[in-house]
Amino acid sequence: MITVIGVRFRSAGKIYYFDPAGLELKIGDKVLVETARGIEFGSCVIANRKVSEEDIVAPLKSVIRKADEEDVKKNDENKLKEKDAFEICITKILKHKLEMKLIDVEYTFDNNKVIFYFTAEGRVDFRDLVKDLASVFRTRIELRQIGVRDEAKMVGGLGPCGRPLCCSTFLGDFEPVSIRMAKEQNLSLNPAKISGICGRLMCCLNYEQKNYEEVRKKLPRVGSIVKTPYGEGEVFGNSVVKESVKVKMMLDDEEVIKDIPISEVVLVSGHYEDAVKDEEIKIEIENEEDREIIRELFKED
Numbered sequence: 001m002i003t004v005i006g007v008r009f010r011s012a013g014k015i016y017y018f019d020p021a022g023l024e025l026k027i028g029d030k031v032l033v034e035t036a037r038g039i040e041f042g043s044c045v046i047a048n049r050k051v052s053e054e055d056i057v058a059p060l061k062s063v064i065r066k067a068d069e070e071d072v073k074k075n076d077e078n079k080l081k082e083k084d085a086f087e088i089c090i091t092k093i094l095k096h097k098l099e100m101k102l103i104d105v106e107y108t109f110d111n112n113k114v115i116f117y118f119t120a121e122g123r124v125d126f127r128d129l130v131k132d133l134a135s136v137f138r139t140r141i142e143l144r145q146i147g148v149r150d151e152a153k154m155v156g157g158l159g160p161c162g163r164p165l166c167c168s169t170f171l172g173d174f175e176p177v178s179i180r181m182a183k184e185q186n187l188s189l190n191p192a193k194i195s196g197i198c199g200r201l202m203c204c205l206n207y208e209q210k211n212y213e214e215v216r217k218k219l220p221r222v223g224s225i226v227k228t229p230y231g232e233g234e235v236f237g238n239s240v241v242k243e244s245v246k247v248k249m250m251l252d253d254e255e256v257i258k259d260i261p262i263s264e265v266v267l268v269s270g271h272y273e274d275a276v277k278d279e280e281i282k283i284e285i286e287n288e289e290d291r292e293i294i295r296e297l298f299k300e301d
Contacts, residue, residue: 002053005063006046007033012153014172017055019062020048030067030075032109041067041075041109071109078107085137089116092132100124103146104154113140119151149174152198159196159204166203177201181209184216186240215240216273218262224270228260232268240273 004017005025018033025031029044067075082105089102100120107114114137118124126143133141146154149167156168167174182194182205196202220226224235226247233249236257244261 001050002056002060003048004046004051004056004060005031005044005048007031007042007063008045008172009040009042012167012169012171015045016042017051017057017060019060021062021064023063023066024048025063025066030072032064032067032071034061034064038108038112039064039110041071041078075109078109078111082107085114085116088136089133092129092136096126096129096132098124098126098129100126103151111139113142115142115144117144117146117150117154119146119148148198149200152196157197160202161204165197171203174203175206177203177205181205181212184209184212184240212240215243215262219243219273220245220262220265220267221271221273225268226265226270227268228258228265230258230260233258235270238262238273 003020005020006015007018008015016035018031025044026047027044031042031044033040033042085105085107086102089105093100093102100118102116102118104117105114106117114133116133124145130141130143152165153167153171157165159165177200179189179194179201182189182201185205185208187194187205194201194205219238219240220235222235222237225232226235226245228247228249230247230251231249233247235245236248237246238244242259243263244259245265246257246259247265248255248257250256
């Protein structure tokens, strides 16, 4: 086991482990740490704890020191400089007529590098732009192309649910999301219903997926024959959320449909729902534009 602390450099950013170098740090402490990019200013989000050496990426970088007032002041000054750098870069992009969208600017704590984050449809030849920016800032310049998910995380906004985006508030890492999850959760394969503002599948499809998978293993398919406390019948419908099935059966010479918890039914013949297979996923959308969007979502993992 090895002692580490967890540090974030951005709000809702990825958590990185560092060697506390003998310091006792608590959540909320500001620290200076050594990274591959140089000295960085971050916030402690995981206090000193023991973790297995298998859970870290060696070699582990060290905490230089707990940040003091001067360090905090310098970090605040860097944030102001980032705003100015953003405006300057926008002007330079327009000057060079580049098809790119600037998203964010970041100064390293020691000002040895300025990183410009942007999105673009394809590859962008920004060599002249880098030279132009280097002549202005007189330091190392890095232009980093990011995806639409990262753009949403950096910019923030409100999701379809009306709440601030998960990725910009608490999600440190993006988990794989697939179109199969939407189908297993009985959602309409309509881009407006299952896509976030980034245009990709909503991250929240992942939140209850394990529960859906477990319930589906015990959920008889429509058409299956099941035994219930009221007798045998045919599954007419089922619900993962309610964990129940609608069973069509004969009671007192009358055909009725009863809603019965899956804990009270036994499969006689047929199959359980289990995982959705690719061939079972059908795109039932008339709008051709929506069909193309769904096809793109199929490619996501």
